[in-house]
Amino acid sequence: MKKKRPTLQDVAERVGVTKMTVSRFIRKPDQVSDSLRDKIQHALDDLGYIPNRAPDILSKSKSHAVGVLLPSLTNQVFAEVIRGIETVLEPEGYQTMLAHFGYSQELEEQRIATLLSYNVDALIISESQHTLKAQKMLENAGIPVIEIMDSTSTSPLNIIGINNSAAAREMTQTMINHGHRNIVYFAARMDERTLQKIAGYKQAMTANGLTAAVKETQSASSFTLGAKFLEEVLSEYPNIDGIFCTNDDLAIGALYACQKKGLRVPEDIGIAGFHGHDIARAMVPLLATVVTPREEMGRLAAQQLLKNIHGEARHASVIELAYEIECGESIRKIQIKKN
Amino acid sequence: MKKKRPTLQDVAERVGVTKMTVSRFIRKPDQVSDSLRDKIQHALDDLGYIPNRAPDILSKSKSHAVGVLLPSLTNQVFAEVIRGIETVLEPEGYQTMLAHFGYSQELEEQRIATLLSYNVDALIISESQHTLKAQKMLENAGIPVIEIMDSTSTSPLNIIGINNSAAAREMTQTMINHGHRNIVYFAARMDERTLQKIAGYKQAMTANGLTAAVKETQSASSFTLGAKFLEEVLSEYPNIDGIFCTNDDLAIGALYACQKKGLRVPEDIGIAGFHGHDIARAMVPLLATVVTPREEMGRLAAQQLLKNIHGEARHASVIELAYEIECGESIRKIQIKKN
DNA sequence: CAAAGTGTTGTTAGCGGTAACATTACCACA
DNA sequence: TGTGGTAATGTTACCGCTAACAACACTTTG
Numbered sequence: 001m002k003k004k005r006p007t008l009q010d011v012a013e014r015v016g017v018t019k020m021t022v023s024r025f026i027r028k029p030d031q032v033s034d035s036l037r038d039k040i041q042h043a044l045d046d047l048g049y050i051p052n053r054a055p056d057i058l059s060k061s062k063s064h065a066v067g068v069l070l071p072s073l074t075n076q077v078f079a080e081v082i083r084g085i086e087t088v089l090e091p092e093g094y095q096t097m098l099a100h101f102g103y104s105q106e107l108e109e110q111r112i113a114t115l116l117s118y119n120v121d122a123l124i125i126s127e128s129q130h131t132l133k134a135q136k137m138l139e140n141a142g143i144p145v146i147e148i149m150d151s152t153s154t155s156p157l158n159i160i161g162i163n164n165s166a167a168a169r170e171m172t173q174t175m176i177n178h179g180h181r182n183i184v185y186f187a188a189r190m191d192e193r194t195l196q197k198i199a200g201y202k203q204a205m206t207a208n209g210l211t212a213a214v215k216e217t218q219s220a221s222s223f224t225l226g227a228k229f230l231e232e233v234l235s236e237y238p239n240i241d242g243i244f245c246t247n248d249d250l251a252i253g254a255l256y257a258c259q260k261k262g263l264r265v266p267e268d269i270g271i272a273g274f275h276g277h278d279i280a281r282a283m284v285p286l287l288a289t290v291v292t293p294r295e296e297m298g299r300l301a302a303q304q305l306l307k308n309i310h311g312e313a314r315h316a317s318v319i320e321l322a323y324e325i326e327c328g329e330s331i332r333k334i335q336i337k338k339n
Numbered sequence: 340m341k342k343k344r345p346t347l348q349d350v351a352e353r354v355g356v357t358k359m360t361v362s363r364f365i366r367k368p369d370q371v372s373d374s375l376r377d378k379i380q381h382a383l384d385d386l387g388y389i390p391n392r393a394p395d396i397l398s399k400s401k402s403h404a405v406g407v408l409l410p411s412l413t414n415q416v417f418a419e420v421i422r423g424i425e426t427v428l429e430p431e432g433y434q435t436m437l438a439h440f441g442y443s444q445e446l447e448e449q450r451i452a453t454l455l456s457y458n459v460d461a462l463i464i465s466e467s468q469h470t471l472k473a474q475k476m477l478e479n480a481g482i483p484v485i486e487i488m489d490s491t492s493t494s495p496l497n498i499i500g501i502n503n504s505a506a507a508r509e510m511t512q513t514m515i516n517h518g519h520r521n522i523v524y525f526a527a528r529m530d531e532r533t534l535q536k537i538a539g540y541k542q543a544m545t546a547n548g549l550t551a552a553v554k555e556t557q558s559a560s561s562f563t564l565g566a567k568f569l570e571e572v573l574s575e576y577p578n579i580d581g582i583f584c585t586n587d588d589l590a591i592g593a594l595y596a597c598q599k600k601g602l603r604v605p606e607d608i609g610i611a612g613f614h615g616h617d618i619a620r621a622m623v624p625l626l627a628t629v630v631t632p633r634e635e636m637g638r639l640a641a642q643q644l645l646k647n648i649h650g651e652a653r654h655a656s657v658i659e660l661a662y663e664i665e666c667g668e669s670i671r672k673i674q675i676k677k678n
Numbered sequence: 679c680a681a682a683g684t685g686t687t688g689t690t691a692g693c694g695g696t697a698a699c700a701t702t703a704c705c706a707c708a
Numbered sequence: 709t710g711t712g713g714t715a716a717t718g719t720t721a722c723c724g725c726t727a728a729c730a731a732c733a734c735t736t737t738g
Contacts (some may be wrong), residue, residue: 007723020726021687023726024686024687024726031686033685036686036687052723052724052725053725054393054723055395055726056693056724056725057396058391058394058397058693058694059694060726061343061344063393063457065457076418078416082412086437086439090439095436097436098436099429100425113585114434117391117392118393118404137387140387157728205517207665222617223620223622224621226621238625252621259623278561278588279591279618281562282563282595356717357694357719358694359719360716362696366696370715370716370717371716372717374717375717375719393695394695395695395723397693397694397695397725398724399723494718495720624682
């Protein structure tokens, strides 16, 4: 017995005009005579009319919604990206349609189709290995698409991201400069970005005549995983004197585990993280980390999309954002002069 | 010159049938003759047909999307709630439409209308003070609505949440039991839940003949804010020997600040947080905190909505989830026997 | 005073699917 | 051989809104 939502027709009948007049009142009130305005407004309020976007989406294929497709929501990083996106879209009256695909290519393909089926006006998608069909859908979608996270992606889409391998290389070099030699990389969730970082780490190690070693798992990172890795690595690599983690969670977990075992950071083991979450700047010792512009990435992506939606030229572009090596206390084993 | 997305009509023309046949092929392939199946499938692939939900949404007023309306995305807590929601909705083929309103009642009202204008099939909304109009919209929406976060809400909607004031009262009592007396409450972002917690804290303090004191700010909480509060509070309340924070961020920030100042935790100052993020279980000392079922709250809300959508009776109900007092090292000043 | 505005409201058609009903072709059986 | 059944496909109408055009009642103007 639930009553349906009132339509323009319902409002119009109550006032004694056609729905067209009511429609005009809502969108261009000055085209409606004074005598009707009050009556219509009254009927609108009275019935609790809420516009229905479906017809408009159907006839114009514009939804005023933007699809955001990410591998996972478990990750703090993506939460911040989303925030950046929403910060920009919301004041512009755009709705965010969120989806994730749990790092599965097939699911990603499905999600893309789903988002498109809602007629999203644009798509923000995390860099990843797309299926052929997914790639084709994105190219033929006829809407702006931006791939975020990795500036070195070879995708033909618009790209906004950072150079993960360069960042990892630089941080590894920084650790080496500070006297760390036997640095082990802690990796989790072996996605494209993690692989990039590992590559950068290995480059730096090799360039310095050092041996690279990676501890890895497919599962997601967490504080407790960092602690677990630390336990294991101590027996696997007894000479270890440095740990570079694929993100801050692992690093902080490892750091706490060191504290519990009485290992001094950075004297016995240097520890560095990745992403530069707020906590890295508050903790003791301050965590060395690569500060990445996560929220900014979301903001820029959203801004770019809005421009494209509003008809600005859509030549595929690559925007590489800067990261920052934050040389926190956790790796400052020896003082060095600026190189 | 961008080509429009192909429609069923386009596919049908290529095959030489009507769109109805193609529509049938997609939904009930066994009603289409063998001879056509291959041809249609081919045309579908060839044109890269992607279904369009708009017509269906229009004619059935069902979108297979669920609106999620939260005050903010800055908050880690909400990120986890969202994850819980998505965990349930995504496998069921429901899309999440995310919106936030920055703690503004007017914006909240607008967002509700927007989500409804997309014909969402259900709505999950964070407990908050709604405007009258918002309240009315929610009640008349004709779709399941669940309010989450606070089980003591007086709203007439379905509710899933925890009892924030009871939780705060209990944690305060636990700190008192462990020998803390001059406990100051650190509050941020003075929303309904924070006010509830403060009330619970005050009850416990008063019940024990102690004086309540609250440090507060309208801005969002963060690690650095916790550190800042700690600095200030030391001069404002020289006798302070305990801090109860409205969330873990503040608590951890304060704890680090103590470590930097050489204050011992819990001997000099006991510190407790709220929510029980993963890090609380990894850090040194282990943080006392109220563990709340954030992700579960999202999951349950989503499950309940799905049931309602599928026609199950929709009598307004209140589900109060359990929290857990985690008596971490950070408040264990004196050993006590179990009360 | 007719022609040409002007301001206001109405009418029609269409967006892309699908439910419901109609049609057609073919076959089986009395 | 005609009747009825069935499987495959087609036709029509509708969901709610708005662009485009039409209609009407007044004014204004030459």
